[in-house]
Amino acid sequence: MSEADANPILNPTIGWVLLLLFGAAWIGLGIYWGRRAKSFDGFMLAGRNVGMALGSATAMATWVTSNTVMLAPVFALEKGVWGMLAYSTASFGLLLFAPLSARIRQLIPKGYTSGDFMRLRYGKLAWVLFLLITVVYSLAWLVSMGTAGGKLLQTLSGIPYVNGMSMILFVCVVYTLFGGLYAVIGTDFIQSIIILIGVVLVGRLVLLKTDMAEVYQSMERHQPSLINALMPVALLSLFNNMFFGFGEVFHNNVWWSRAYAMRKDVAPKAFFVSGLLWFPIPIAAGFIALSASALGINVIDPNTVGPLVASSVLGKSGAILVFVVVFCSLASSIDSLLAATSDLLVEDVGRKMLGVGGSEDQLRTFSKLVICGLGMLTWILCAREMNLLEILFLSGPLVASAIWPVLGGLYWEKASSAGAVLAMITGSVVGLVAYYKLGWYTASLISAAVSMVVMLVFASFQRQAFDWETISKASN
Amino acid sequence: MLRGTFLFLSFWLSANGIQSAAEPSQPRWVSPAESPFLADEGKCLLRWELPESENSSFTFQVEQADESNFSNARVRYEGPDSATYISGLPEGMHHYRVRLVSDDETGPWSESMEIKVEFVSRQLVIILLLLGSIVFVATVWAIWKGHCQYDGPPASNSNTGGRQ
Numbered sequence: 001m002s003e004a005d006a007n008p009i010l011n012p013t014i015g016w017v018l019l020l021l022f023g024a025a026w027i028g029l030g031i032y033w034g035r036r037a038k039s040f041d042g043f044m045l046a047g048r049n050v051g052m053a054l055g056s057a058t059a060m061a062t063w064v065t066s067n068t069v070m071l072a073p074v075f076a077l078e079k080g081v082w083g084m085l086a087y088s089t090a091s092f093g094l095l096l097f098a099p100l101s102a103r104i105r106q107l108i109p110k111g112y113t114s115g116d117f118m119r120l121r122y123g124k125l126a127w128v129l130f131l132l133i134t135v136v137y138s139l140a141w142l143v144s145m146g147t148a149g150g151k152l153l154q155t156l157s158g159i160p161y162v163n164g165m166s167m168i169l170f171v172c173v174v175y176t177l178f179g180g181l182y183a184v185i186g187t188d189f190i191q192s193i194i195i196l197i198g199v200v201l202v203g204r205l206v207l208l209k210t211d212m213a214e215v216y217q218s219m220e221r222h223q224p225s226l227i228n229a230l231m232p233v234a235l236l237s238l239f240n241n242m243f244f245g246f247g248e249v250f251h252n253n254v255w256w257s258r259a260y261a262m263r264k265d266v267a268p269k270a271f272f273v274s275g276l277l278w279f280p281i282p283i284a285a286g287f288i289a290l291s292a293s294a295l296g297i298n299v300i301d302p303n304t305v306g307p308l309v310a311s312s313v314l315g316k317s318g319a320i321l322v323f324v325v326v327f328c329s330l331a332s333s334i335d336s337l338l339a340a341t342s343d344l345l346v347e348d349v350g351r352k353m354l355g356v357g358g359s360e361d362q363l364r365t366f367s368k369l370v371i372c373g374l375g376m377l378t379w380i381l382c383a384r385e386m387n388l389l390e391i392l393f394l395s396g397p398l399v400a401s402a403i404w405p406v407l408g409g410l411y412w413e414k415a416s417s418a419g420a421v422l423a424m425i426t427g428s429v430v431g432l433v434a435y436y437k438l439g440w441y442t443a444s445l446i447s448a449a450v451s452m453v454v455m456l457v458f459a460s461f462q463r464q465a466f467d468w469e470t471i472s473k474a475s476n
Numbered sequence: 477m478l479r480g481t482f483l484f485l486s487f488w489l490s491a492n493g494i495q496s497a498a499e500p501s502q503p504r505w506v507s508p509a510e511s512p513f514l515a516d517e518g519k520c521l522l523r524w525e526l527p528e529s530e531n532s533s534f535t536f537q538v539e540q541a542d543e544s545n546f547s548n549a550r551v552r553y554e555g556p557d558s559a560t561y562i563s564g565l566p567e568g569m570h571h572y573r574v575r576l577v578s579d580d581e582t583g584p585w586s587e588s589m590e591i592k593v594e595f596v597s598r599q600l601v602i603i604l605l606l607l608g609s610i611v612f613v614a615t616v617w618a619i620w621k622g623h624c625q626y627d628g629p630p631a632s633n634s635n636t637g638g639r640q
Contacts (some may be wrong), residue, residue, distance in 0.1 A: 064519065064522050077561075078517065078518075078564075081566065096615070096616065096619055099620075099622075102623070102627065103622065106626065138495075197493065221550075221551065222540075222564075223564025224564060224566050225564040225566050226563070226564035231518075231595070232598070232601045233516075233517045233595065235605060236596070236601060236605070238608075239605065239609075240608075243608075243611065243612075246615065255603055298553055298555055299561045300521070300557060300559045300560065301561070302519075302561050302563070403615065404615075407618050407619065407622070411618065411625070411626065439516065439517075439596060442604055445604060445608050445611070446604075448611050448615075449610075449611045452614060452615075
């Protein structure tokens with residue numbers, strides 16, 4: 001239990017009012033925007049006509065998760081300045097996905113999911129393996145956000161963990177259910193504006209109320225490694241986090257579905273802009289944790305250090321601001337993940353693997369059932385208060401192993417199915433071994449490296465060139 | 477007689493781990509579970525507790541020192557919480573102890589808790605940083621090369637190969 005659990009800064013009534021107010025707003029807006037989702041294509045991919053403003057806002061808001069708001073300060077608290085930068089390298093994933101999104105739209109203009117591409121490019125075995133990786137990762141991400149959200153609401157306002165977590169999931173499931181990707185993207189736009197303003201404002205206010213010279217002196221005295229430019233863990237986490245981010249963005253259907261949903265010429269620009277906008281957010285959210293020691297704030301649970309410092313320095317208004325920012329960042333990511341993962345399960349597992357199908361109405365009903373099921377499963381796992389953050393980091397080597405199979409599949413004629421399968425298996429296994437033997441801060445890096453070598457070796461021995469047209473013909 | 481009874485009771489209470497209400501008791505470490513504790517990232521959670529019979533309205537003082545005799549000790553935390561999260565420790569052995577303090581008196585120090593910080597080896601760091609740099613450059617290069625090669629007409633024109 002942290003200090004704040006015992007004495008929450010906000011009254012639970014204020015917490016509930018904020019929760020109900022914003023929950024009702026997201027559900028109302030979701031239903032309003034969702035009226036445009038007349039077809040299955042509209043429900044899944046917002047009519048494939050999303051423009052620049054909405055496109056970059058949805059990508060940015062989706063990538064600002066509760067993990068960003070809560071973990072970036074943890075990185076700063078434990079790894080100092082390098083830690084903040086390490087978290088920011090996750091934005092490189094979005095920047096590099098910009099050219100990939102152009103290629104995706106070029107190869108499979110009528111695609112639905114990232115699984116579609118893996119199936120058509122590499123065949124069934126690679127597809128199944130890829131689905132396994134992405135479902136494990138997506139579930140870990142969803143549950144880590146639900147858990148983090150519940151704990152944060154409890155810390156800030158004293159709302160019991162299960163109640164706060166349930167309310168967040170309920171709101172996100174309801175508006176995703178009614179509005180599909182239209183609702184997700186529409187709410188993401190508003191949420192991204194609130195997140196940007198909120199994070200900058202909190203950072204600025206904390207900066208105004210703290211003496212940086214004092215912060216530096218306190219770190220020099222009590223936490224000297226945080227200002228050590230050669231701190232090994234911090235340096236390694238720089239690359240590890242970067243490759244984790246590459247793996248997350250390159251493989252996950254959250255980003256592929258956005259690439260399909262945006263207008264063809266918009267997608268690369270929108271991903272690039274969202275990456276640029278995202279880069280400073282972990283720094284703004286993270287640096288406040290560095291001042292905890294100088295301000296005499298006793299941190300017990302590092303996972304809540306950011307909100308704890310912000311609300312301790314800024315009082316009730318700061319706590320309200322943090323509450324709103326976190327709720328927005330939670331909603332903007334949970335809805336996206338619910339929508340994209342349900343698309344993947346409906347399209348790849350339901351339609352393609354199990355042969356479930358029929359009319360558009362049947363598919364839409366199936367899709368809604370999957371969203372509800374996913375929400376329920378997330379709730380059950382969240383209610384057990386498992387340490388999903390650790391599981392999320394464990395999924396790092398899994399997703400990092402998919403970087404090169406995705407890259408090779410998109411650009412190389414000689415990328416082979418056997419190479420992709422072995423790259424994902426060896427990358428994941430060696431990465432997981434590194435996780436336990438060397439430390440979490442090496443796992444994604446080593447996984448990406450192994451996967452790269454396997455892909456390159458297999459491509460160099462591959463004689464037959466892949467015919468790109470087989471993908472576009474099959475997807476049409 | 478009375479004095480003798482008091483001394484006997486004091487001895488008995490002390491021997492059974494029960495101390496009188498007036499005398500602050502000695503906190504004991506709950507976390508880390510063992511001392512010395514190896515912290516390979518320079519961080520750990522220090523948690524302590526009092527015997528169950530004590531009420532919780534105390535102030536604790538935690539000291540940190542580089543020497544085992546606490547000759548260069550400095551206060552790391554002072555307040556009512558029974559835990560504190562330590563991060564940013566440099567390599568080496570760090571010693572901690574905790575006690576109760578109040579306006580009137582101070583309790584005895586707890587046993588010493590040793591935290592040994594040992595980072596991952598320098599050679600491994602250099603190898604992994606080199607590896608990371610190579611994979612990063614290769615990833616960017618592969619995307620850039622692929623983008624330049626295939627930044628062509630859309631698939632609907634049945635030329636998914638672009639400018640090859």
